[in-house]
Amino acid sequence: MADTNQSIHGEWSSRFAFILAATGSAVGLGNIWKFPYITGENGGGAFVIIYLICVAAIGIPIMIAETMMGRRGRRSPINTLEVLTKEAGASTNWHYLGWLGVIAGFLILSYYSVIAGWAMAYVLKAFTGSFSGESAEQISSLFADLQFSPVEQIFWHTVFMVTTMAVVARGVQGGLEKAVRFLMPGLFILLMLLVAYAMTTGAYMQGMNFMFKPDFSDITGSSVLTAMGHAFFTLSLGMGAIMVYGSYLPKDVSIAKTVIIIAGVDTLVALLAGIAIFPIVFANGLEVGSGPGLIFQTLPIAFGNMTGGWLFGLLFFILLVFAALSSAISLIEPAVAWCVENYEIERKKACMAMGFLTWLLGLGTVFSFNTWSDFTFFGANIFGALDYLTANIMLPLGGFFIAIFAGRIMLEKHSKEELNLANDDLFSIWKFLVMYIAPAAVFIVFLNVLGVFGV
């Protein structure tokens, strides 16, 4: 491998382009679909606080580590790890960490695409005016119909996978930059509009209390694991997505500042989604713990009842699809970049093969909501098991090793040079977080779920 200073896959045109792409990766279904429903299932306020702590103390330092490793390695995560390991004179086993990420990316995309397909189905429903004047029950049954229809879900899952792979085949730097530029402001405006609607429901304070008034008696070891896993999931960490985007980052960009902006935007979008959704849940007597269908059972009520709701609903679901698309791209990019580097096959061919595999696996998720819903692993259906395995186990595990690598294997001279912080204390704080806090936190949360502490 030549020791070039630029990735063979190209580079971002500027710092802002990287911010757009990484924000595009981070902000997605995790914020708008997953955060509200897991907050609902885990009792609200206390869960939200644990999630925020995980973002700040574990997520941000690891995001800095991933970006930095990517930029120094300048290759797909698997090969970046190989290069950095050689540079540090460490064991070659580290590239298995790249593999763990590639596999996690596949597994996540397989179900992510199905849920993105739901959002696509809702674009059509919004367009045909299906929400207008409907009661909460009618909106719920609209969702149930979709969930029980394998054909409809497979159709949209297929459309979404084909679109994703078509974008990745062109190389991620091109279209993404433009798409995210209108995506983020648009999403933000529509979320504010939904929050304004939530204020008129009469249950606004009840929703706010649910989200922000912590009751720690709701918290179990497994909800702490879910909060931590979600911090990884929502920031796209632990599987190489941010690492591969970091590998396209120009040399002179300040990594730490950039990462803090991205994490801040991601957190804001998630909180706004929750603030919009919970008042609607309470005002309509819905269940906070109703699971993955939560946003599809609540937001259409708002669109069906507000003035201009047809247009806003249509725009919202279109933006949600784009947000999902810009995340999906980053889930598969580490695998595609690796294929291109190692086999010199065309990007297009790599995309077709991997897109097909992911699509096939996604059928398992489709059927887990209907035909195969009785088929369970450890009490969860196929979707639930995939989600648990990836978000709660694989991403934190990947993040654990990334923190160890950045903090203990990579030479300090190199990490210092990459981060180029004006202030030595800031570097020491980061180093302390990746060396001790982040790995210890992941380890303790894992042990706790295994029941080691007996509580």
Ligand code: PHE
């Ligand atoms: N961060 C994305 C979201 O919140 C999901 C994702 C996870 C993307 C892991 C890439 C890697 O929707």
Ligand code: NA
């Ligand atoms: Na996110």
